[in-house]
Amino acid sequence: MINLVEITQEYVELKGINPKPVFIAVNRLAEVCGSKTIEDYTRKDARVFVDSYKNVSRFGKVTTTTVRRRLNSLNAVFNYAIYELDLPHRNPFARIIIKGEGKxxxxxxxxSVAELKNLYKQSLAHGKLRLILPILGETGCRLSEVLGLSKDDVSEVDDLYVINIRENDCRGLKTENSKRSLPIVSKSATQALQKLLEAKSDSPYLFPRYASCGYLNNTGASATLCKYLKKSFDGKTTHCLRHSFRDRLREADVPLEAIDQAGGWSSVGGVGTNYGKGYSMPKLAEYLQRIAI
Structure with a gap:
């Protein structure tokens, strides 16, 4: 019968999804329970997998939310394998209870806006990787979305920079909704982007130290940035910028659909929100201008 890694590779290729988070879970399972054929994994293995996260790893403590995400990846792989291979038994990774989940x-x-102004000023003066922070804060993008931008992903429309969040040779995208184009209306983000585009480098990527063809060191960049942010901004992380972005748009009375479109979030507004092309670039720029720093 087919082994775990083979069926996982087949699954991610057919689904056309980012393989990294799936293989993080699969490799962990193989590490703690051994590499077996798909039908040899049991409910006991699922329990061993969950229990393996109880101890603090070299990457720090893993939260129950992270464990749930990894269980979901395994659940999806095993569901696929059971149907494709016509296996007679149940999915051993379905309906697993995680003790203390969410607690x-x-x-x-x-x-705060004051903190953002201070952060952007420091980042523009420091340069290098920190130039990503004003862009993250003023677009609401995920770290990997901006870290993996190539120079070809940046265009100019009506005297504004536009970043086109799309799959490239460096990285994929988290969801279908992640694919989007965003006008850069903030002075701080524009200055940061200009510095990156003007930097002398033969690389096609804006952050050549962290991005190259087929490779993105998102973990390393995140660790570097979060170490600085946690020390200087009361424990905050890069992901807090994304939360702040949504809050600021909400406070500026920007429509929910526009907020979801800008941040690449799945819309919660019902079926009708999926119809049409969404807000035009000028309209989106108008909404982003309401919160621009």
Whole structure:
């Protein structure tokens, strides 16, 4: 019978999804339970997999939310294998209960406007990787979305830079909704982008130290940035910028559909929100201008 890695590779290729998060879970399973054929994994293995996260790893403590995400990846792979291979048994990774799930979640406050101004000023003066911070804060993008931008992903429309979040040779995207184009209306983000585009480099990527063809060091960039942010901004992380972006748009009375479109979030507005092309670039720029720093 087919082994775990083979069926996982087949699954991610057919689904056309980013293989990295799926293989993080699959490789962990193989590490703690051994590499087996798909039908040899049991409910006991699923329990061993969950229990393996109880101890603090070299990457720090893993939250129950992260464990759930990894279980979901395995659940999807095993569901696919059971149907495709016509296996007679149940999915051993379905309906797993994680003790204390959600109770270890920490709530971080979003950045205030004053903190953002201070952050952007420091970042523009420092340069290098920190130039990504004004762009993240003023677009609501995920770290990997901007870290993996190539120079070809940046265009100019009506005297504004536009970043085109799309799959490239460096990285894929988290969801279908992640694919989008965003006008850069903020002075801080524009200055950061200009510095990146003007930097002398033969690489096609804006952050050549972290991005290259077939490779994105998102973990390394995240660790570097979060170390700085946690020390200087009361424990905040890069993801707090994304939360702040949504809050700021909400406070500026920007329509929910426009907020979802800008941040690449799945719309919660019902079926009708999926019809049409969404807001035009000028209209989106108008909404982003309401919160621009």
């Amino acid at each position: 270890d979640a920490t709530t971080r406050e979003p950045f």
